[in-house]
Amino acid sequence: MTASLRDPLDAHLAELDRSLRGPARARRDIVREARDGLDDAADAYRRGGVDPHTAARLAVRDFGPVAEIAPLYQDELAAGQGRRTALLLAIALPALMVGWDFVWQSGLAPGPPAPAAVKVLARVQDVAATTIAAVSGLLVALTFRRTRSPRRVAAAAMVTSMVAVVVCGGSAIAMNLVNASEAWLRFTTQPVGLSAYVVSLGVMVLLNVSALRTLRTLRAARKDDRHRVE
Structure with a gap:
């Protein structure tokens, strides 16, 4: 395909890419899908006898302004980011619970019996982690279904992560x-205990980062909505 044909298409696709917020792979897939559609439309115009540059401009016109198209894709990206957050929760929290149980029961991190307050807090943590993991599993399932508001599912995943x-x-x-x-x-004398603390901290950081990314994706969707209204 000649440069004269590709330039208007590339400019439009670059604008679309800049307008989208969400998982990088999902964004690339969306832009690739849009490129295929634009290329097909431009080729159809060329076969009808239209010159390459005009064919590209007509394909871009048919595709629609980025301000109108981006919000439709942004919902898809919000669902994808929400799925990532929910999936991380559904896997990471149970794995963390199993890991700590193994540390205690294996005797790799020995110590005296825990105070009563610690046992109460541990129980609270177990119940919370189990409940959150169950909710996250449900949210993962919902992200694979067509719903009227994928943003609500993504927002629920974000809140659950927080x-x-x-x-x-x-x-x-x-x-x-x-x-x-x-x-x-x-922390200072038991390598297994230190490793468990580091892994736990890493999981909490990942959950927080994933929640923030979901929040940014949802904000981008709302920003697109405001632009469409204006």
């Missing part, structure tokens, strides 16, 4: 503060 960080992360911090001396000993 709740997980606050409740599970907060209870973990509280447990270590209540039993600070043992926590410090485990």
Whole structure:
């Protein structure tokens, strides 16, 4: 395909790419799909006898302004980012629970019996993690279904992730503060205990980052809505 044909198409696709917010792979897939459609439309005009540059401009016209098209794609991106967040929750929290149970039961991080307050907080954390994982599994399933509002599912995944960080992360911090001396000993002298802390922190960071990315995707969708109204 000649440069004279591709230039208007490339400019339009570049504008579309800049307008979208969401997972990089999903954005690339959307732009690739749009490129295929534009190329087919331009080729059809060329076969009808239209010169390449005019064919490209007509294909772009038929495709529609980015301001009108981007919000439709943004809903798809919001659903994709929400799916990622929910899937991370559904996998990471149960895995973290199993990992810590293994650390305690294996004797790799020995220590005296935990205070009563720590046991209560641990119970709260277990119940919260189990509930959040179940909700996340449901949200993952919903992201694969056509719904009237994929943004609501994405927003639910974002809120669930934030709740997980606050409740599970907060209870973990509280447990270590209540039993600070043992926590410090485990952190400084037990490689397995240190590894468990590092992994737990990493999971909380990933959940927070995924929630923030979902929030940015939803904000982009709302921004597109405002532009369409204006």
